[in-house]
Amino acid sequence: PAWEKQVRISAAPRRPNGLSVLVTGAAGFVGSHCSLALKKRGDGVLGLDNFNSYYDVSLKRSRQSLLNRHRVFIVEADINDAKLLAKLFDIAPLSHVLHLAAQAGVRYALQNPLSYIQSNIAGFVSLLETCKSVNPQPRIVWASSSSVYGLNSKTPFSEHDTTDQPASLYAATKKSGEEIAHTYNHIYGLSLTALRFFTVYGPWGRPDMAYYFFTKDILNGKDITVYKTSDGEEVARDFTFIDDVVKGCLGALDTAEKSTGSGGRKRGPAQLRVYNLGNTAPVTVGRLVGILEELLGVKAKKRVVKMPRNGDVPFTHANVSLAYRDFGYKPTTDLGSGLKKFVKWYVGYYGVQSRAKRGSDQSAEE
Numbered sequence: 061p062a063w064e065k066q067v068r069i070s071a072a073p074r075r076p077n078g079l080s081v082l083v084t085g086a087a088g089f090v091g092s093h094c095s096l097a098l099k100k101r102g103d104g105v106l107g108l109d110n111f112n113s114y115y116d117v118s119l120k121r122s123r124q125s126l127l128n129r130h131r132v133f134i135v136e137a138d139i140n141d142a143k144l145l146a147k148l149f150d151i152a153p154l155s156h157v158l159h160l161a162a163q164a165g166v167r168y169a170l171q172n173p174l175s176y177i178q179s180n181i182a183g184f185v186s187l188l189e190t191c192k193s194v195n196p197q198p199r200i201v202w203a204s205s206s207s208v209y210g211l212n213s214k215t216p217f218s219e220h221d222t223t224d225q226p227a228s229l230y231a232a233t234k235k236s237g238e239e240i241a242h243t244y245n246h247i248y249g250l251s252l253t254a255l256r257f258f259t260v261y262g263p264w265g266r267p268d269m270a271y272y273f274f275t276k277d278i279l280n281g282k283d284i285t286v287y288k289t290s291d292g293e294e295v296a297r298d299f300t301f302i303d304d305v306v307k308g309c310l311g312a313l314d315t316a317e318k319s320t321g322s323g324g325r326k327r328g329p330a331q332l333r334v335y336n337l338g339n340t341a342p343v344t345v346g347r348l349v350g351i352l353e354e355l356l357g358v359k360a361k362k363r364v365v366k367m368p369r370n371g372d373v374p375f376t377h378a379n380v381s382l383a384y385r386d387f388g389y390k391p392t393t394d395l396g397s398g399l400k401k402f403v404k405w406y407v408g409y410y411g412v413q414s415r416a417k418r419g420s421d422q423s424a425e426e
């Protein structure tokens with residue numbers, strides 16, 4: 061069938077010793093960026109996504125069109141479909157999996173808790189079950205999250221810090237994923253690398269994230285809500301620009317160790333790796349709003365309220381020395397420059413004109 065041919069072509073590397081990577085969640089924010097970056101350097105990329113309606117599906121379709129133009133094919137399927145996954149490994153010589161498909165977001169768990177279990181736990185197991193039986197086993201790099209640090213108050217967060225206080229069901233499923241991975245590594249010798257992303261932002265981002273809907277609401281003159289902790293402190297995040305995260309993902313794929321298989325002698329912790337991918341420079345949400353106001357040329361209508369117990373944590377801050385040591389990860393984009401790129405994309409994508417732009421156009425005419 062035609063789709064099998066597309067799978068083969070898309071997954072074939074174009075450079076000597078190139079990787080052949082299955083990217084799950086390829087129509088998502090991080091997945092689309094990583095797929096493009098891999099393709100551009102000559103690796104084979106096969107995408108997979110179920111195009112669920114957690115947020116605007118047309119944004120996922122636009123990312124898909126972009127990937128299609130760069131000859132990345134996305135199979136429309138759920139990671140729980142183990143039969144289909146096995147078939148993909150049959151058809152294409154996939155050497156690596158970059159697993160980014162998940163039910164993301166912290167607050168949506170209050171409305172739809174089961175979707176987190178289905179994608180982040182059952183779906184992850186379905187993928188691992190498939191990978192353990194493939195010969196040779198693919199190396200797996202997957203997205204965990206900074207949320208696993210939960211209400212941990214020791215900062216910056218290091219990989220060996222405790223993760224026993226998840227503040228949301230999302231965090232609990234990400235932490236469970238890490239534990240499940242440990243088991244698959246131990247029993248089957250699967251090569252597994254967890255990347256704990258810290259609040260990733262940038263062009264083609266996720267509409268459910270604050271920087272994105274703040275931009276929309278500020279442009280539309282709507283109120284925005286900024287949280288303070290019960291001690292009156294401002295909520296702060298280690299906002300990490302997408303290009304930095306992409307470099308981290310590719311670095312982790314390039315340095316992932318070979319699987320040993322269940323018969324292998326070298327088994328155990330050496331192949332289960334966990335890394336923070338953050339920016340190492342937390343910024344308050346108040347400051348984030350300030351930067352957006354400057355970039356958009358519009359004053360925000362800000363409401364500051366006490367943080368409800370909705371699963372959010374008050375503060376995140378990554379120590380990334382382990383990722384630096386093992387694959388040279390070094391974030392290079394500060395929040396101001398990253399948001400500038402996001403706003404430029406946002407204005408272009410939605411065809412809106414920010415007041416700043418209108419203002420400068422006007423003064424140019426005058």
Ligand code: NAD
Nearest residue numbers: 085087088089090110111112138139161162203257259260
């Ligand atoms: P995203 O929602 O844009 O991307 C996830 C994609 O996976 C979506 O396109 C969705 O349709 C797809 N998907 C979801 N469930 C699926 C399933 N069962 N089968 C097949 N496809 C499915 O999110 P993102 O921001 O790109 O996040 C990518 C990964 O990084 C996720 O695992 C997320 O939990 C993790 N993460 C993201 C951030 C961040 O700030 N963006 C922070 C920490 C962790």
